[in-house]
Amino acid sequence: MTDNSSRRDFLKVSAVAGVAMSLGASGEQAHARRGKRLPYGANAKRLETVRIGFVGIGGMGGAHFRNLLRIPGAEIRAICDIKESKIKRALNWVAKAGKPTPEVYDRGETDFERMCERDDLDLVFNATPWQFHVPICLAAMKNGKHAATEVPAALTRKDSWKLVDMAEKTGLYCVMMENCCYCRPELMVLNMVRQGVLGEVMHAECGYMHDLRGVKFSRGGEGLWRRDFATKIKGNFYPTHGLGPVAQCMNINRGDCFDYLVSMSTPSRGLQDYASRLKPDDPRRNEKYIQGDVNSSLIKTKKGYTIVLQHDCNLPRPYSRINIVQGTKGIFQGYPDRVFIEGRSPGHKWEEADKYYPEFEHPLWTKHGPTGKGFGHGSMDYIEDYRLIEALRTETLPDMDVYDAASWSCIVEMSQISLENKSRPVDFPDFTRGKWKTNKPLGIIGA
Ligand SMILES: NC(=O)c1ccc[n+]([C@@H]2O[C@H](COP(=O)([O-])OP(=O)(O)OC[C@H]3O[C@@H](n4cnc5c(N)ncnc54)[C@H](O)[C@@H]3O)[C@@H](O)[C@H]2O)c1
Numbered sequence: 328m329t330d331n332s333s334r335r336d337f338l339k340v341s342a343v344a345g346v347a348m349s350l351g352a353s354g355e356q357a358h359a360r361r362g363k364r365l366p367y368g369a370n371a372k373r374l375e376t377v378r379i380g381f382v383g384i385g386g387m388g389g390a391h392f393r394n395l396l397r398i399p400g401a402e403i404r405a406i407c408d409i410k411e412s413k414i415k416r417a418l419n420w421v422a423k424a425g426k427p428t429p430e431v432y433d434r435g436e437t438d439f440e441r442m443c444e445r446d447d448l449d450l451v452f453n454a455t456p457w458q459f460h461v462p463i464c465l466a467a468m469k470n471g472k473h474a475a476t477e478v479p480a481a482l483t484r485k486d487s488w489k490l491v492d493m494a495e496k497t498g499l500y501c502v503m504m505e506n507c508c509y510c511r512p513e514l515m516v517l518n519m520v521r522q523g524v525l526g527e528v529m530h531a532e533c534g535y536m537h538d539l540r541g542v543k544f545s546r547g548g549e550g551l552w553r554r555d556f557a558t559k560i561k562g563n564f565y566p567t568h569g570l571g572p573v574a575q576c577m578n579i580n581r582g583d584c585f586d587y588l589v590s591m592s593t594p595s596r597g598l599q600d601y602a603s604r605l606k607p608d609d610p611r612r613n614e615k616y617i618q619g620d621v622n623s624s625l626i627k628t629k630k631g632y633t634i635v636l637q638h639d640c641n642l643p644r645p646y647s648r649i650n651i652v653q654g655t656k657g658i659f660q661g662y663p664d665r666v667f668i669e670g671r672s673p674g675h676k677w678e679e680a681d682k683y684y685p686e687f688e689h690p691l692w693t694k695h696g697p698t699g700k701g702f703g704h705g706s707m708d709y710i711e712d713y714r715l716i717e718a719l720r721t722e723t724l725p726d727m728d729v730y731d732a733a734s735w736s737c738i739v740e741m742s743q744i745s746l747e748n749k750s751r752p753v754d755f756p757d758f759t760r761g762k763w764k765t766n767k768p769l770g771i772i773g774a
Contacts (some may be wrong), residue, residue: 328754330656331493333646340366340595345734346493346735357630357700359684364492364495364496364500364685365495365496365497365498366495367494367495367498367500367728367730368447368494368498368499368500368724368728369498370497370498370499371498371499371500371701371722372722373718373720373721373722374400374449374719374720375400375720376400376401376402376732377400377401377402377449377450377454377716377719377771378402378404378441378447378448378450379395379402379403379404379405379447379448379449379450379451380400380403380404380405380406380407380432380443380448380450380452380467380472381395381405381406381407381429381449381451381452381453381454382406382407382408382416382439382441382442382452382453382454382455382459382463383405383407383408383453383454383455383456383459383477384406384413384414384416384417384454384653385410385413385454385548386549387418387454387455387477387703388408388413388416388453388455388477389413390702390703390704390708391452391454391504391703391708391712392406392417392420393420393702393703394493394699394702394703394708394709394712394713395452395716395719396420396421396424397424397443398709398712398713398716398766399716400716400751401716402426402427403421403426403429403449404429404430404448405422405429405430405431405432405442405445405448406418406429406430406431406432407431407432407433407438407439407442407469408433408437408511409433409435409436409457411433411637414431416690417429417578418431419733421754426593430445430740433686433692435529436459437462439451439453439459439462439463439466440466443463443466443467443469443470443472444470444721445564447501448472449472449473449719450467450472450473450474450475450715450719451463451464451466451467451472451473451474452475452476453474453475453476453477453505454476454477455477456552456553457482457552457556457564458482460476460477460479460480460665461480461481461486461489461490462483463476464476464480464490464501464571465490465493466491467499468493468494468497468499468501469493469497469554471497471499472499473499473500473502473719474494474499474500474501474502475500475501475502475503475504475715476501476502476503476504476542476732477478477503477504478503478504478505478565478567478568478602478736479503479564479565479567479735479736479739480501480503480732480733480735481568481732481736481737481739482560482564482736482739482740483737483739483740484737484740484741484756487637487732487733487734487736487737487756487758488756488758490729490732490733490734491729491730491733491758491765494729495729498730500718500719500725501728501729501730501732501734502715502725502727502728502732503567503727503731503732503735504711504712504715504727505567505571505572505711505731505735506570506577506704506707506708507568507571507572507648507707508569508571508572508711508726508727509691509706509707509708509711509714510572510704510705510707510712511688511689511692511696511705511706511707512650512659512661513572513650513662513681514691514692515680515683515684515687515689516572516576516652516659516687516688517572517575517576517689517769517771518562518688518689518690518771519659519683519687520576520652520654521770521771522687523656524651524656524657524666524668525652525654525655525656525657525658525659526576526654526655526656526657527654527655528576528632528652528654529632529633529653529654529655529718530632530633530634530635530651530653531576531577531633531634531651531652531653532572532634532635532637532649532650532651533569533570533572533634533635533636533637533648533649533650533651534569534636534637534639534647534649535566535568535569535575535637535638535639535640535648536638536639536640536644536646536647536648536649537639537640537646537647538640538641538642538643538644538646539640539641539673540598540601540641540643541551541595543557543598543601543640543641544601544602544605544611547567554598554611554614554616556615557595557598557616557617557618557641558615558617558618559617560593560617560618560739560742561617561618561619561746561747562590562592562618562619562622562634562638562649562738562739562740562741562742562743562744562745562746563590563622563624563637563638563738563739564618564638564739565632565638565739566624566636566638566735566736566738566739566742567642567735568648568737569637569648569649569650569737570634570636570738571727571731573634573650573652574634574734574735575730576652577628577632577634577724578765579628579731579734579770580728580730580731580734580758580762580763580766581763581766581767581768581769582630582698582763582764582766582767582768583628583629583630583632583644583763584628584629584735584755584757584763585626585627585628585629585755586626586627586629586754586755587626587752587753587754587755588624588626588627588628588630588738588741588742588745588752588753589624589625589745589750589751589752589753589754590622590623590625590710590741590742590745590746590750590753591619591622591623591624591741591745591746592618592619592620592621592622592623592742592746593619593620593621593622594619594620595617595619595620595641596620596641596642597619597620597641598614598616598618598641599616602614616641618641619746620639620641620642620644620745621637621638621639621706622637622638622639622742623635623636624636624637624738624742624745625635626738631761635649636738637649638742640688646662647661647662648661648662649661650662650664650746656668656669657669657672658669659680660677663679663680664679664680664681665677665678665679665680666678666679666680666682666683685733689771689772690771691710691772692706692710692716695709695713696710696712696727699713707721714726714772724771726769729758730758730759730762730763731758733758734755734756734758737755737756741753741755
């Protein structure tokens with residue numbers, strides 16, 4: 328199946344047949360009929376055009392949506408949102424781009440299910456609030472479509488397993504869109520690590536440290552849903568921005584695997600303080616937040632390496648993802664970006680990382696950085712979207728897979744369990760079922 332019409336036929340049948348994939352007589356299909364799992368991505372076939380159904384076209388969704396409108400081979404066929412204003416805005420972007428009008432799904436919070444049942448989509452892309460990520464990805468794959476989701480992919484280990492199981496059963500991709508893996512310094516570090524400049528990577532420190540109080544209390548966008556999670560979840564509910572890039576440098580799920588985690592949180596003050604400054608009759612003053620303002624987790628990998636992971640979004644502070652990658656030959660540290668390489672840098676002194684771009688700029692950035700300029704978070708969102716579409720068009724594995732989505736995301740629940748139990752260790756599930764031992768490390772992602 329190398330063209331879209333045969334792909335369409337395949338999807339039609341598989342949608343009717345459901346997850347069981349009770350199709351013809353190929354080895355894989357017979358394998359599926361016997362109730363065994365298909366290899367991840369086994370049903371991903373080369374697509375000339377990637378036909379997309381897009382759910383949740385708000386702040387971040389809007390950025391992806393506009394990228395997809397200009398990425399070669401991407402075609403938005405259907406859009407879904409619960410807000411008329413977001414649908415109108417998206418239709419306007421489509422018209423301005425001179426593209427065909429997509430079909431609209433706007434009948435409420437579960438209308439994505441109707442959209443997923445269409446037989447002319449290859450990919451369902453979602454940038455909705457967190458509670459919808461798993462249901463949307465499952466509906467997509469169940470109906471024969473690849474799934475792409477914003478971060479975090481899931482909030483619990485059980486839901487993370489659901490994504491893994493469904494992706495393996497259907498042989499489709501489930502990709503969590505962690506854009507920070509495509510940020511310029513992170514890409515350069517990956518390149519340096521792959522070239523052995525930092526030696527054996529022993530340790531990393533990372534996090535998401537972003538004063539989001541204004542965003543959480545805004546009257547639109549994330550202000551409508553994100554604050555609520557701080558009344559329900561104590562731990563790190565946004566672990567993937569800092570972790571994704573260092574996990575790639577450390578070959579997590581491709582040569583190594585997260586083993587266990589311990590976690591601690593400070594008391595919760597930042598949001599309560601912020602709320603206390605609202606007008607006296609504002610009902611948000613009565614909300615009770617339980618999320619610790621600064622959450623710190625320590626992760627040990629199966630091979631013995633360590634990662635410090637933080638979440639710090641409720642206090643006044645400048646932005647940081649820390650981004651320390653430390654090896655036997657040197658260290659990179661972000662915010663501000665600096666490097667020390669033994670035998671090359673002056674003794675015991677940092678060098679500005681900028682100095683290293685001419686030698687270690689990642690080829691992806693060289694090629695696509697300028698194109699993505701001005702489109703969301705520098706160019707990283709554009710490169711991320713481009714890479715996903717390119718993978719589907721060239722029948723190559725996306726840079727991030729369902730095992731990454733699951734293992735990076737399940738920290739939401741694990742951090743909470745640890746900190747509620749005096750920071751006792753919590754074991755990571757091995758979502759790869761042992762394949763991390765033989766999976767090949769992610770290379771220098773080609774341009
Ligand atoms: N990677 C990044 O840098 C980054 C940045 C911001 C947000 N995000 C992630 O993107 C996602 C969305 O965040 P946002 O900032 O765009 O929020 P947002 O509130 O601006 O957008 C969410 C959109 O989803 C729509 N929506 C809500 N429920 C829906 C449903 N059931 N069906 C269809 N549409 C629905 C809303 O109307 C809205 O348009 C979140 O997962 C968030 O964590 C990622």
